[in-house]
Amino acid sequence: xxxxxxxxxxxxxxxxxxxxxxxxxxxxxxxxxxxxxxxxxxxxxxxxxxxxxxxxxxxxxxxxxxxxxxxxxxxxxxxxxxxxxxxxxxxxxxxxxxxxxxxxxxxxxxxxxxxxxxxxxxxxxxxxxxxxxxxxxxxxxxxxxxxxxxxxxxxxxxxxxxxxxxxxxxxxxxxxxxxxxxxxxxxxxxxxxxxxxxxxxxxxxxxxxxxxxxxxxxxxxxxxxxxxxxxxxxxxxxxxxxxxxxxxxxxxxxxxxxxxxxxxxxxxxxxxxxxxxxxxxxxxxxxxxxxxxxxxxxxxxxxxxxxxxxxxxxxxxxxxxxxxxxxxxxxxxxxxxxxxxxxxxxxxxxxxxxxxxxxxxxxxxxxxxxxxxxxxxxxxxxxxxxxxxxxxxxxxxxxxxxxxxxxxxxxxxxxxxxxxxxxxxxxxxxxxxxxxxxxxxxx
Numbered sequence: 001x002x003x004x005x006x007x008x009x010x011x012x013x014x015x016x017x018x019x020x021x022x023x024x025x026x027x028x029x030x031x032x033x034x035x036x037x038x039x040x041x042x043x044x045x046x047x048x049x050x051x052x053x054x055x056x057x058x059x060x061x062x063x064x065x066x067x068x069x070x071x072x073x074x075x076x077x078x079x080x081x082x083x084x085x086x087x088x089x090x091x092x093x094x095x096x097x098x099x100x101x102x103x104x105x106x107x108x109x110x111x112x113x114x115x116x117x118x119x120x121x122x123x124x125x126x127x128x129x130x131x132x133x134x135x136x137x138x139x140x141x142x143x144x145x146x147x148x149x150x151x152x153x154x155x156x157x158x159x160x161x162x163x164x165x166x167x168x169x170x171x172x173x174x175x176x177x178x179x180x181x182x183x184x185x186x187x188x189x190x191x192x193x194x195x196x197x198x199x200x201x202x203x204x205x206x207x208x209x210x211x212x213x214x215x216x217x218x219x220x221x222x223x224x225x226x227x228x229x230x231x232x233x234x235x236x237x238x239x240x241x242x243x244x245x246x247x248x249x250x251x252x253x254x255x256x257x258x259x260x261x262x263x264x265x266x267x268x269x270x271x272x273x274x275x276x277x278x279x280x281x282x283x284x285x286x287x288x289x290x291x292x293x294x295x296x297x298x299x300x301x302x303x304x305x306x307x308x309x310x311x312x313x314x315x316x317x318x319x320x321x322x323x324x325x326x327x328x329x330x331x332x333x334x335x336x337x338x339x340x341x342x343x344x345x346x347x348x349x350x351x352x353x354x355x356x357x358x359x360x361x362x363x364x365x366x367x368x369x370x371x372x373x374x375x376x377x378x379x380x381x382x383x384x385x386x387x388x389x390x391x392x393x394x395x396x397x398x399x400x401x402x403x404x405x406x407x408x409x410x411x412x413x414x415x416x417x418x419x420x421x422x423x424x425x426x427x428x429x430x431x432x433x434x435x436x437x438x439x440x441x442x443x
Contacts, residue, residue: 044258044410058307062080082302123289132184137157137220141393208238221251226252226255269286269289332414340417353432354433364410372432
């Protein structure tokens with residue numbers, strides 16, 4: 001007796017998009033070549049999670065609930081062991097962290113605590129882009145989780161070129177005009193202004209102000225992703241878009257994965273924009289996001305939130321303080337990777353084969369250009385013959401990036417970076433030569 005057989009073409013079209021399978025592919029290939037050194041994962045370094053005592057942080061938060069908030073034992077049990085409010089239970093602590101770390105002053109009720117930053121993005125996209133006339137502008141290349149979410153939700157995207165120098169602002173204006181000419185509207189734009197994934201772009205202060213001015217003039221909101229902001233050198237951070245925002249144009253999306261612990265799956269979104277309902281009453285955009293969340297994940301695990309709350313309490317209420325040691329490690333790793341590339345990939349090879357890479361000042365990633373298309377078949381070859389893995393960039397682009405790869409420095413030790421770069425050099429040496437006499441420009 002055979003069971004039902006479904007036609008894939010009758011399911012959600014986005015599941016047939018190869019970009020959605022990229023993460024599964026990379027996980028499978030890592031398992032297939034366990035001895036290969038992998039520059040693919042953008043995950044935090046494993047050493048930071050070896051001795052974490054989650055129960056200790058939960059106990060710290062429980063103590064806070066009793067002493068600072070006056071809850072009795074029964075109330076604390078309900079707070080942590082029952083379903084919780086969709087908006088979250090550590091909103092006040094997160095609001096204080098934003099004030100301390102970012103000079104962002106928001107009310108706790110304007111924050112929604114989410115299941116990672118990914119859910120924050122999904123909630124924002126679904127709420128802000130409800131119909132076929134809604135268009136989302138995205139940097140290109142862009143974090144694949146954001147563009148993948150847009151595909152799953154059926155939201156049209158407009159690609160805005162991003163380079164090491166910043167964002168193509170003229171392209172934003174063109175995209176807005178194009179949308180209006182077709183009876184549509186750019187409702188929001190996604191940007192990670194601090195060491196973005198995958199390019200490592202850092203948007204300068206002038207660019208941040210220009211983007212805010214453009215959002216006001218063209219009437220769209222900005223989704224600011226701050227995931228890698230904590231890796232900036234101490235005292236070297238630029239003001240976030242949200243800190244510069246005077247017109248409530250920015251939704252600020254954060255995560256506790258990289259600087260606390262990824263397994264907690266706690267993120268958040270600041271949505272303090274005002275919404276007028278049908279009766280003319282004012283609400284917060286966070287109210288709308290929490291309603292959508294209640295139909296998606298109901299609530300973010302109270303125990304996971306409690307662990308984050310305990311971490312915050314032990315570090316003076318600061319997320320930056322939690323991530324300070326980790327940030328220094330990642331800066332050293334990035335510098336080490338860039339130095340190793342200079343040592344192991346000589347200039348003669350770069351010039352002959354058309355190989356180049358950028359030199360970001362923070363974040364987890366370096367982007368490299370190859371003389372040949374970088375597809376999954378080439379990943380297999382690199383792993384099988386040279387024992388080194390990396391991520392093809394084509395899945396980060398709307399259309400392009402075929403000859404680019406992403407190298408992550410976050411998951412490895414310095415010795416592994418050295419050995420991995422040596423293996424990578426052997427792989428690069430095996431690639432065909434570029435055009436005779438062509439010296440590629442550094443990107």
